[in-house]
Amino acid sequence: MWRAVLEPLAFFLSPFLAYGLYLGLRRRYPLAADHWSRGALSTLGLIGLVIAAVGMLLLGVFAERHSGGYVPAHIENGKLVPGRMQ
Numbered sequence: 001m002w003r004a005v006l007e008p009l010a011f012f013l014s015p016f017l018a019y020g021l022y023l024g025l026r027r028r029y030p031l032a033a034d035h036w037s038r039g040a041l042s043t044l045g046l047i048g049l050v051i052a053a054v055g056m057l058l059l060g061v062f063a064e065r066h067s068g069g070y071v072p073a074h075i076e077n078g079k080l081v082p083g084r085m086q
Helices: 001-027 036-062
Strands: 074-076 080-083
Touching: 001 036
Parallel strands: none
Antiparallel strands: 074 080
16 A cells, blocks of 8 residues: 555655756755745655656556455465465
8 A cells, every 4th residue: 555655655755866966066055945946846746646657657557467366364274375366
């Protein structure tokens, strides 16, 4: 469940992190409020949304697919066998 939340969040926050690194490499204090104007934040937000949407689309398209069915957890010979894909 956490993967479904953290992957898009990481995609969305990547432009903000890149901008902060850019400011740090330019020897400017990245936490100063004047570097994070409304224009910069809205641009980074839009870029983050686009990256998150494209990233999730690409992850959905290129994700590993299983051709078999799911075998639920069950008990065999008195031991619990975890569920798995066949």
